[in-house]
Amino acid sequence: MDHAAVLALFDRDMREDAQPDGPDTRVERVGGVVRQVSSARGWNGVVWSDLDETNAQAAISEQIAFFSGLGRDFEWKLYGHDRPVDLGERLRAAGFTAEPEETLMIAEAAGLDLDAEPPEGVRLLPVTDAxxxxxxxxxxEKAFGTDGSRLREQLLARLAGEPDTIVAVVALAGDEPVSAARMELLPGTRFAGLWGGGTVEGWRGRGVYRALVAHRARAAVERGYRYLQVDASSQSRPILERLGFAPLTTTTPYTYVPRAA
Structure with missing residues (x-):
């Protein structure tokens, strides 16, 4: 895989030509910025920018004013190769908070081990209903220790309004859910995004995560997607590398919370 060429393709398909990720969202292109605007429960933020030292500060101020006017928290999704090189410093100076850095990892779906099965006693259940x-x-909630209400609402909306754009799966040990993951599919792109992949403590390191990746990779190949994309944490990166994913750059979410009036 030509890493530079695939990263450029990712930037074009998934960022510069971004599509809304839900039925209640829209994508806007304003100057050198591409942003997604959603409801307060959806994802609001900047997905791509083409900036330099002469216009970065103005673009940051414009996005703060725009989302603050809507009363929305928002995220500026910064990649390691974005310009200017001090864009992260500029965002922090403007009041953004940097979340933990992740690694953008990509693999050709058909080149992965698609025969990986869950461990004995675990079955995979496709998610098709509430x-x-x-x-x-x-x-x-159990795996990450965070509130799952926003995820619940987003998945319900996608299944109801755009079921062809989401593949979700739960791993069950008997009747107990022990891991879950989803894949987001955007028509017209070559990338399927893998998200979630959370496994409850006690079931980690037993091959469940690997089986969820294989399940989604098979679904991506069946639907004609060439590449799989993951924003990998430091915990999942070694697993994904062993599966055949390549690290292409870093990605850091910078979040902004409007000041109270």
């Missing part, structure tokens, strides 16, 4: 969505959100 009951399955609640299982995904419950696993998310």
């Amino acid at each position: 009951a399955g969505v609640h299982l995904v959100a419950d696993v998310h």
Whole structure:
């Protein structure tokens, strides 16, 4: 895989030509910035920018004013190769908070081990209804220790309005949900995004995560997607590298919370 060429393709498909990630969202191109605007429960933020030292500060101020006017928290999704080189410093100086850095990892879906099965006693359940969505959100809360209500609402909306753009799956040990993950599919792109992948403590390191990756990779190949993309944490990066994913750059979410009036 030509890393530079694939990264350029990712930038074009998934960032510069970004599509809304839900039925209640829109993508806007304003100057050198591409942003997604959603409801307060959806994802609001900047997905791509083409800036330099002469216009970066003005663009940052414009986005703060725009989202603050809507009363929305928002995220500026900064990649390691974005310009100017001090864009992260400029965002922090403007009041953004940097979340933990992750690694953008990409693999050719057909080149992965698609035969990986879950460990004995674990079965994979495709999520097609509200009951399955609640299982995904419950696993998310247990695995990551965060509130799953926003994820629950987003998955329900996607299944109801755009079911062809989402693949979600839960791993069950008996009747107990022990891991869950989803894949987001944007028509017209060559990339399928892997998200979630949370496994509850006690089931980690037993091959469940690997099986969830293989399940989604098979679904991506069946639907004609060439590449799989993951924003990998430091915990999942070694697993993904062993599966055949390549690290292409870093990605850091910078979040901004409007000041109270």
